[in-house]
Amino acid sequence: MTMPPHVAALLALTGQRLPIVQAPIESAATPELVTAVCRAGGLGGLALTWDSPDEAAAKVTALRHALPGAAFFANFVLHFPCEGLEAALDADVPMVTFSFGIDAARIARAHRADAKVGVQVGSVEGARLAIAAGADVLIAQGVEAGGHVQSTTPLATLLPQVVAVAGDRPVVAAGGIASAAAILRVIADGAAGTMLGTRFLATREAAAHSDHKAALVAAKAEDTAFTNCFDIDWPHAMHRVLRNSTFTAWEAAGSPQPPHRPGEGDVVFRQNGADHLRYCDMPPGPDAIGDPLGACLYAGTGVGDIDSVEAAGDLVVRFGAEVLAGFSSAQHERVTA
Numbered sequence: 001m002t003m004p005p006h007v008a009a010l011l012a013l014t015g016q017r018l019p020i021v022q023a024p025i026e027s028a029a030t031p032e033l034v035t036a037v038c039r040a041g042g043l044g045g046l047a048l049t050w051d052s053p054d055e056a057a058a059k060v061t062a063l064r065h066a067l068p069g070a071a072f073f074a075n076f077v078l079h080f081p082c083e084g085l086e087a088a089l090d091a092d093v094p095m096v097t098f099s100f101g102i103d104a105a106r107i108a109r110a111h112r113a114d115a116k117v118g119v120q121v122g123s124v125e126g127a128r129l130a131i132a133a134g135a136d137v138l139i140a141q142g143v144e145a146g147g148h149v150q151s152t153t154p155l156a157t158l159l160p161q162v163v164a165v166a167g168d169r170p171v172v173a174a175g176g177i178a179s180a181a182a183i184l185r186v187i188a189d190g191a192a193g194t195m196l197g198t199r200f201l202a203t204r205e206a207a208a209h210s211d212h213k214a215a216l217v218a219a220k221a222e223d224t225a226f227t228n229c230f231d232i233d234w235p236h237a238m239h240r241v242l243r244n245s246t247f248t249a250w251e252a253a254g255s256p257q258p259p260h261r262p263g264e265g266d267v268v269f270r271q272n273g274a275d276h277l278r279y280c281d282m283p284p285g286p287d288a289i290g291d292p293l294g295a296c297l298y299a300g301t302g303v304g305d306i307d308s309v310e311a312a313g314d315l316v317v318r319f320g321a322e323v324l325a326g327f328s329s330a331q332h333e334r335v336t337a
């Protein structure tokens with residue numbers, strides 16, 4: 001089996017063995033999830049945007065001990081202050097990724113700490129800016145993505161545009177990818193690797209509510225919506241979620257803006273002693289009580305390919321084997337053509 005050269009370039013840069021990256025799925029990206037993904041040969045990542053410096057340093061240090069010498073990354077959403085970035089770099093995080101912003105000074109700071117830098121982009125203009133700012137890896141996020149979405153462009157359109165301007169920088173494709181076949185498709189279109197968020201949300205190690213995971217298993221692509229419905233804590237930001245009771249009631253009311261949304265001000269779930277209001281952008285965690293299915297249930301269009309909640313390591317191994325077999329048969333077809 002020969003690894004396609006653009007895939008080999010990504011693996012050489014990041015140290016992962018398989019072209020599978022676990023997306024930073026907010027608080028669902030537990031250290032256990034990152035560890036399982038990395039041990040199985042993928043690249044796992046923490047979402048540290050909302051962590052204090054002490055919390056960020058503790059998580060990075062714990063992962064460095066759990067994964068000696070292995071790569072993993074920490075993500076920061078630059079729309080927010082990202083108070084843990086310096087601490088994560090000081091704790092020797094091997095790689096950082098930035099999204100919702102391109103900041104040459106922070107990229108240079110990460111490079112001074114010997115960290116590799118990935119930048120998520122949603123347009124070819126964003127890709128050009130990220131390259132000029134010094135990104136080592138581009139993450140091309142299509143509009144199919146679950147969670148907050150930078151892009152308005154389908155991945156099949158965006159990916160070749162980003163690859164065309166990326167030069168020798170690896171491009172990781174994100175958005176709607178939840179099967180080995182989908183991974184092979186985007187690699188054939190020029191992606192050096194893939195970033196999967198929704199698929200990893202439906203794993204045992206992800207800190208998501210069990211009802212959310214079950215809803216992902218049951219859903220199809222058409223059960224998702226690209227919307228600004230759940231925008232408390234991040235006003236006007238677009239995201240992709242499951243069309244649940246809160247969403248359909250809001251849609252039926254004509255998609256009014258705050259404070260005129262149906263059920264505005266209701267507590268939709270309670271978790272760790274805190275109330276979370278309907279339309280808040282926080283998905284329910286494992287311990288949420290109340291109406292977790294009425295909360296913000298992030299999901300990308302790849303949900304139709306999710307048919308079980310499994311251990312993350314098993315998922316990476318299974319997808320990895322199918323992807324490597326796909327590389328071999330593509331090579332065999334080239335040789336015999």
Ligand SMILES: Cc1cc2nc3c(=O)[nH]c(=O)nc-3n(C[C@H](O)[C@H](O)[C@H](O)COP(=O)(O)O)c2cc1C
Nearest residue numbers: 023025026099145146147175176196197198298300
């Ligand atoms: C529950 C959830 C939370 C997410 N949180 C973040 C985040 O904190 N930072 C970020 O850059 N992207 C975040 N994303 C987006 C992912 O980085 C990625 O672009 C997306 O999951 C890819 O699409 P997919 O979900 O269809 O695989 C999140 C996605 C999900 C599903």
